Amino acid sequence: MQLAAMTKPQDIAVLLVEDSAGDASAITKAMIYGESLYNFMITHKTTLSEAMNVLDKTPVDVMLLDLNLPDAKQLKAINEVHGIFPDLPIVVVSGYSDMDLVHQALHSGAQEFLIKGECSGAVIRQSIYQAIVRKQIEQAYKRGEKL
Numbered sequence: 609m610q611l612a613a614m615t616k617p618q619d620i621a622v623l624l625v626e627d628s629a630g631d632a633s634a635i636t637k638a639m640i641y642g643e644s645l646y647n648f649m650i651t652h653k654t655t656l657s658e659a660m661n662v663l664d665k666t667p668v669d670v671m672l673l674d675l676n677l678p679d680a681k682q683l684k685a686i687n688e689v690h691g692i693f694p695d696l697p698i699v700v701v702s703g704y705s706d707m708d709l710v711h712q713a714l715h716s717g718a719q720e721f722l723i724k725g726e727c728s729g730a731v732i733r734q735s736i737y738q739a740i741v742r743k744q745i746e747q748a749y750k751r752g753e754k755l
Contacts, residue, residue, distance in 0.1 A: 618645065620736065621667060624652045625659040625685070626674045626701070631724060635672065635701060638729035639736075646733065656680040656688060663693055670736050675702040675713070682709065683716050690717030695747060697739035701732075719743060 622639070626632040632652050639648050651666070653659045656679050662668065671689060675682050686698060699720040700713050710721045719739035722732065 618647065620646045620648055620740070621669045622648050622650045622672060622736065623659055623662055623668045623670070624650055624672045625654075625656065625677065626652065626672070627654045627677050628674075631674070631701075635724075635732065638727075639732050640729075642729045642733075644733055646737070648736075654678070656685050660688070660692070663689070663696070668696065670697045670699060670740055672699050672701050672732075672736075673718070675700060675704060675709075683712055686713055686716045686718055695743065697736075697743040699732075699735050699739045 624632055624635060626635065632654075636650055636652070639650070651662055651668075653662060654677075656677050659671070659673075663671075673685055673689070675685060677685055680688065682704075686700070689696065689698060694717070698718045699722060700718045701722045701724055702709075702713075703724045705723045705726075713721050719742045720735040722735055727735075
């Protein structure tokens with residue numbers, strides 16, 4: 609997917625992995641309300657195993673990932689997703705704000721780290737865009753393309 613030079617809304621397939629129904633609803637509402645160049649097609653799953661099943665069967669542009677899932681705590685989710693789907697942009701959306709965890713998450717394969725309740729819809733949308741673009745740049749660099 610190429611996001612540069614958009615003039616009309618573009619569809620972005622988002623996999624939201626969040627076990628809290630309230631948090632998932634708040635994130636979804638924040639993403640879809642307000643001005644945006646994107647039409648977010650959101651699939652919500654509550655466990656990492658459900659998310660991995662979706663990733664096996666459905667193209668996804670970006671994953672929004674909680675770090676406190678019933679079947680994956682802290683970095684386990686990032687490590688599993690990144691290990692199997694290394695080209696998938698990951699935006700962590702977590703209640704944890706520990707800077708060591710933020711650092712570890714980014715070094716484990718996440719492109720962005722957002723703290724729940726501290727980011728607006730505009731910030732979430734911007735982070736999704738930035739994560740996708742960063743991943744595209746990373747892939748181009750690995751292929752030896754000049755930017």
